Amino acid sequence: MHPSNSMRLVAAPPRRLAKLIYRAVVGPPVPDPVRAWRGTARDGLPVLRVMHVGDCGVRRMETSHDLYGPPGYPLFAAERLLRDEVGMEFSHYFAVSFESLPDMATLRRHTRLSGDPDVVLVQVGSAYTRRILLPDTRRVHQLRDDVGRRAGRLVFAFYKVLRPCLRLFGRHSAEYTGADELERFLDRTRSVWPHAEVVLVAPFRRSPGYPSGEPIAARIESDLQAIAAARPGVSVFDANEALGRNPELRCVTGYNLNGRGCELVGMQLAGWMLAHQVADAISGLL
Numbered sequence: 001m002h003p004s005n006s007m008r009l010v011a012a013p014p015r016r017l018a019k020l021i022y023r024a025v026v027g028p029p030v031p032d033p034v035r036a037w038r039g040t041a042r043d044g045l046p047v048l049r050v051m052h053v054g055d056c057g058v059r060r061m062e063t064s065h066d067l068y069g070p071p072g073y074p075l076f077a078a079e080r081l082l083r084d085e086v087g088m089e090f091s092h093y094f095a096v097s098f099e100s101l102p103d104m105a106t107l108r109r110h111t112r113l114s115g116d117p118d119v120v121l122v123q124v125g126s127a128y129t130r131r132i133l134l135p136d137t138r139r140v141h142q143l144r145d146d147v148g149r150r151a152g153r154l155v156f157a158f159y160k161v162l163r164p165c166l167r168l169f170g171r172h173s174a175e176y177t178g179a180d181e182l183e184r185f186l187d188r189t190r191s192v193w194p195h196a197e198v199v200l201v202a203p204f205r206r207s208p209g210y211p212s213g214e215p216i217a218a219r220i221e222s223d224l225q226a227i228a229a230a231r232p233g234v235s236v237f238d239a240n241e242a243l244g245r246n247p248e249l250r251c252v253t254g255y256n257l258n259g260r261g262c263e264l265v266g267m268q269l270a271g272w273m274l275a276h277q278v279a280d281a282i283s284g285l286l
Contacts, residue, residue, distance in 0.1 A: 026146035033070040034059055038112065039090035040078040048081065048273075049089045049113045050074065051196075054123030055096045057204060060262045061251035064148025064155040067141060072257055074121070076266025077273070084274065089113050096127045097174050098181040104192045116193050119273070121237075123201035124182070125220045126255055129213030131170035148252075159252045167210060176216050179223040186227065186234060194233075200224045202238035207245040207254045237272055239265045 023029075041047045052058050052074060059069035071090075078088040091112045095101050101124065102110075111117070134140045148155050182200075189198055202221050206213065221238070228234045242264055243249055249261030257265060 022146075026150050030068045030149070032068050034068075034092050037071045037075070037090060039088040040082055041087040041089045041114075045082075045085055045087040047087045047089055047114070048119065049115060049117045050091070050119045050121060051107075051111055051113065051117040052090065052092045052121045052123065053095055053101065053107065054092075054121065054201065055094070055126055056256060057123050057126060057201070058092060059256065060259055061253070061256040062258045063153050063251055064145070064151065065251065065253050065256060066145050066149055068145065069256075072262040073266035073269060076263045077270040078266075080267055080270035081273070091117075095124055098124055098179055098185070099174075100124075101181060101185040104188050107189075108192075117196050120189055120193065120196050120198045121201055122182070122185070122198060123203070125203040125224075126206075127174045128172065128176035128220065129203070129206060129210065129217050130173045130255070131166045131210055131213070132173045133166060133170050136173045155252045163208075170210075172212070172216075176220065179220070179227060182223075183227060186231060190231070190233060196233070198231075198234045200228055200234065200236045202236060202240060204243060204250075204255055204257065205240045205245065207247045207250055209245075209254075235276060237269060239268055242268055 039050070056065070056067055056069070058072055058074060059066065060072035060075075061069045074088075074090055078090065081088055091110070093102060093107055093110045101122075151158070186198060189196070202224055203217065205217060209217065221240075224236050228236045243257075243261060246261075247254065249257060249264065251258050
């Protein structure tokens with residue numbers, strides 16, 4: 001350690017000292033590439049404006065869980081749409097449960113698009129099938145991600161021990177009591193952005209799944225289909241048949257997708273956009 005760093009540690013108050021030691025062990029803070037990514041819009045191309053409201057499934061994660069992972073399947077979808085000379089603007093609002101979905105004033109403050117969105121991707125629900133041992137707090141998430149980022153591929157060996165403990169002693173991070181809050185959010189979204197296509201992204205099935213979580217996942221998927229069937233302008237995008245339970249498409253958590261998984265889903269999403277109602281919006285841009 002450099003002498004000047006040693007002097008800083010000695011002079012720092014306890015809270016500051018703890019932070020300096022923590023950062024010395026896990027490394028410096030990292031920027032958020034998802035919030036920084038604005039899409040593939042460029043001069044001379046029609047632009048499809050996409051708003052993503054949802055959880056960490058939007059990110060690519062190669063080894064450990066990482067709330068600062070790079071853009072995942074939306075990036076691959078955007079690159080695929082470029083082949084058809086359609087650019088994409090992208091914005092993301094983080095929400096982990098139906099109960100945490102924002103009101104429209106909050107969402108609009110966080111929307112960084114050149115106009116109202118053409119597509120709103122809503123990807124929420126995986127928290128209800130997730131099992132945890134430690135408190136589900138921001139600091140615990142930060143510690144997990146910082147340590148996992150530093151550990152690299154060693155996390156795979158750690159999870160061989162952790163996963164049986166989660167099955168035996170873990171609890172679900174959130175209780176699923178139905179999709180009423182999702183329906184209210186969709187009603188708000190459709191009233192403010194009536195021309196946007198709202199796409200409910202079915203949560204990726206876990207690999208392996210937990211016995212207690214499988215019925216919950218099935219119920220969520222059924223609820224999403226029922227909600228979309230009852231509302232014009234709302235659709236379901238479900239990539240689970242293509243993903244299967246293949247662990248080679250996921251990071252160590254068994255939920256979040258790695259590069260291969262993100263590419264598969266992104267290509268499927270771009271094709272789905274071109275083939276479904278979103279194609280009308282794209283056609284209007286050309």
